[in-house]
Amino acid sequence: MKTVTSATVFSDAVGLRISVTYSEIDEQSGKIISDNKRLDRVITDADAQASARAVLDFAQDIVDALEG
Numbered sequence: 001m002k003t004v005t006s007a008t009v010f011s012d013a014v015g016l017r018i019s020v021t022y023s024e025i026d027e028q029s030g031k032i033i034s035d036n037k038r039l040d041r042v043i044t045d046a047d048a049q050a051s052a053r054a055v056l057d058f059a060q061d062i063v064d065a066l067e068g
Helices: 046-064
Strands: 002-011 016-025 032-042
Touching: 002 046, 016 046
Parallel strands: none
Antiparallel strands: 002 016, 016 032
């Protein structure tokens, strides 16, 4: 089975992207087959883009709330 260990959303010149890190685990033995695999994709689905923007907006709100 493949298990997502992290996901990062960011914006660049191409558009919104997602970077995903995952590990692959043998379901029967629990042995890690591969670890820290990474893939990057441009987010093209409109609903996923809206969700990604919401996460980025939330992150911006956190930064804006920091005291100088």
